[in-house]
Amino acid sequence: xxxxxxxxxxxxxxxxxxxxxxxxxxxxxxxxxxxxxxxxxxxxxxxxxxxxxxxxxxxxxxxxxxxxxxxxxxxxxxxxxxxxxxxxxxxxxxxxxxxxxxxxxxxxxxxxxxxxxxxxxxxxxxxxxxxxxxxxxxxxxxxxxxxxxxxxxxxxxxxxxxxxxxxxxxxxxxxxxxxxxxxxxxxxxxxxxxxxxxxxxxxxxxxxxxxxxxxxxxxxxxxxxxxxxxxxxxxxxxxxxxxxxxxxxxxxxxxxxxxxxxxxxxxxxxxxxxxxxxxxxxxxxxx
Numbered sequence: 350x351x352x353x354x355x356x357x358x359x360x361x362x363x364x365x366x367x368x369x370x371x372x373x374x375x376x377x378x379x380x381x382x383x384x385x386x387x388x389x390x391x392x393x394x395x396x397x398x399x400x401x402x403x404x405x406x407x408x409x410x411x412x413x414x415x416x417x418x419x420x421x422x423x424x425x426x427x428x429x430x431x432x433x434x435x436x437x438x439x440x441x442x443x444x445x446x447x448x449x450x451x452x453x454x455x456x457x458x459x460x461x462x463x464x465x466x467x468x469x470x471x472x473x474x475x476x477x478x479x480x481x482x483x484x485x486x487x488x489x490x491x492x493x494x495x496x497x498x499x500x501x502x503x504x505x506x507x508x509x510x511x512x513x514x515x516x517x518x519x520x521x522x523x524x525x526x527x528x529x530x531x532x533x534x535x536x537x538x539x540x541x542x543x544x545x546x547x548x549x550x551x552x553x554x555x556x557x558x559x560x561x562x563x564x565x566x567x568x569x570x571x572x573x574x575x576x577x578x579x580x581x582x583x584x585x586x587x588x589x590x591x592x593x594x595x596x597x598x599x600x601x602x603x604x605x606x607x608x609x610x611x612x613x614x615x616x617x618x619x620x621x622x623x624x625x626x627x628x629x630x631x632x633x634x635x636x
Contacts, residue, residue, distance in 0.1 A: 387441075402467070475510055601613075
């Protein structure tokens, strides 16, 4: 199953798409999709899972992300997120025009879009600085909305509190055969991470030997396949720890771990804290 190609139409009277969703009303949340448009997503509060390219992680106090052109991703909110609203802005990389992007005052935005090819998550300082501006665009006429967007992009260009989500050199803009293959692998993990995933089986699905597959996956994602699957499971466990009042042992099994001690070891390795410490910090500890 390939990621869905999303056709994005600019908002009426505008050169880019803008939409503000109340709470979990964004129906793209569960779809693995991509589009040529650069996407900015601001989630006001709440916690949830983000999967962008080969990166998967859990955010805990809202989110502000910039996703580059044709970088596959899932949505970021669901019924358990607890956010106030979610704002999505999608713009062609050249929506301002090639000449305009070449201006000295604007060229930094072009560089920002280039950096976003690996996905960017911004920190709390930048979120608080631009969040209100992103949301107030909902009530602005097209020209004022464009000016606000430019001011937000300039803030993101100069932000210091950001994290590149995928490893250096990662890009989903590959040959068609590679793109289809890696997307098939991502979708398989997304749908089967709670089961035992055989390296032999996934290699056969990719029409490769196991050694060839391991080299291929590491080259494309900068991660081993085992690391990627374990990371996906740990992030899912993080989500359950925050949202479900069930025991940590059950959470480990629901996340695809058959060995509880192995789960504890990996959870601490990935997050820096035990599952019980993580849950306590999120103030969701079961009494």
